Amino acid sequence: MSITIRFGSQLDSSDVFTGDQHVPEHILNWKLKNQEIILAKDDEDLIGYLRLEYLWSKYPYIGLIMVHPDYRGKGLGKRLLKYVEEHLKSKGLKTIYSSSQVNEADPQEWHRKMGFKECGIINGINEGKIGEVFFVKEL
Missing domain, CATH: 3.40.630.30 (Gcn5-related N-acetyltransferase (GNAT))
Incomplete structure (x- = not known):
């Protein structure tokens, strides 16, 4: 492998x-x-x-x-995240954003485990009027 x-x-x-x-x-x-x-x-x-x-x-x-x-x-x-973070840092960028549907507990847990912090929600944006929670991480 x-x-x-x-x-x-x-x-x-x-x-x-x-x-x-x-x-x-x-x-x-x-x-x-x-x-x-x-x-x-x-x-x-x-x-x-x-x-x-x-x-x-x-x-x-x-x-x-x-x-x-x-x-x-x-x-x-x-x-994968580390790879993209190193690339972005090499370009002088300071943050990366991501998101997950509000009803997806596992992806939200993964984001927090990777160092992301919740930074906002857009209500009702997805199919079925499900909201989206946004995350930010300092590089």
């Missing part, structure tokens, strides 16, 4: 398009070209994924982080 964490490239587009169906392919292509998708691979298998966004084109935000169920609880999400 050889786990590698790295920025995605155009060569990864089929994995990315299959794994992240929340975003149109042309946007994912742009993100692949601009170092906004981080992949974790076990040899050739995609086992983790982080999609970076920028709120107001300025504030880095984790739009999506996923870890394959077989790899959860083994520190892979933490490694």
Whole structure:
């Protein structure tokens, strides 16, 4: 088992398009070209994924982080987060934002465990009028 964490490239587009169906392919292509998708691979298998966004084109935000169920609880999400944090620090950025639906206790617990602090809620923004809780972490 050889786990590698790295920025995605155009060569990864089929994995990315299959794994992240929340975003149109042309946007994912742009993100692949601009170092906004981080992949974790076990040899050739995609086992983790982080999609970076920028709120107001300025504030880095984790739009999506996923870890394959077989790899959860083994520190892979933490490694993906650390990778993106080091990249952002190298660009002089000081914070990263993320969020979770208000009814998702496990993701909220993960954020707090990773050092994120709650910083706000948008009520009723998701399907079914479920709110979204936002987190911030100092880099």
